[in-house]
Amino acid sequence: MTHLGLTTIVVQDYDEAIAFYRDALGFELLEDTRLDDGKRWVVVAPPGARETAVLLARAVTGEQEARVGDQTGGRVGWFLNTDAFDRDYARMRAAGVVFEESPRQEPYGTVAVFRDLYGNRWDLLQLRRPGGPAR
Template identity: 50%
Template sequence: MMPPPIRATSTVSVTHRVYPSRIRELFAAGRIAHPTSTISGKEIRSGVLNLQNVTYLVRDIDHALRFFTDALGFVVRQDETFESGWRRVVVGPDGGGTGFVLALAVDDDAPVGRQAAGDVAFFLETDDFAGQHRRMVEAGVHFREDPRHEAYGTVAVFEDLYGMPWDLIEPPKR
């Protein structure tokens, strides 16, 4: 027997992000009343865009792969070498979100480590700042500053393997 459709008045606990493809599946299966429905009080739409991956320039794919997995705790989402010899490596946070396609810089003039012209380009969000900070320091990540508390959360700037600044940030509890 198929469960009844979820209506806007239903309460459903969702412990992970509901992606547009999953919303379409739920609608097609009759589990939600309309592609624009409400789950856990939040409106979901089937036409929502998500940034799946971004290209991240590197000098050495294996070295960068070790940094992202060992130092940042990312997972390997894809590591595939094609017949042409081209290797596609995608890493990202374990809990989902945007991934990084590690792209080998083809010349010395490529802006490796300078993609944001010296500004922070990436904001790594956590719900356990102290634990992540400690783990990253133990893994050899260089922090430019001690953690500080701002109105937008606890934050510290760290460097990737090429010296590009990132923020490690824990938003304030609500």
């Protein structure tokens, strides 16, 4: 069996990125290992995530720095699934997460777009259960 293990988000600063993903999004810090040349191997994931996590990689070149906050050309690049949309939406807003819109219903579920601390766009998403309402 195979699965997607990590996805990378290029950040400006390790510690501010850890604080945002941990404190505002509620992620767990899974690993923070120091490497050579001031680099770190920093992995975060939503609580209970079993397969996929996020590698926070500090930009070290001008090309990488230019991508911080716009890694997907303005499109939503990450989808944070929840089983309790209202709870997580309220918690994230209280923690200072900036949502671009109010929650909306789509055929696939309840969704609202938010930005991370650098401006990357994410969906907070509660998928519709087959045969049932989104929430």
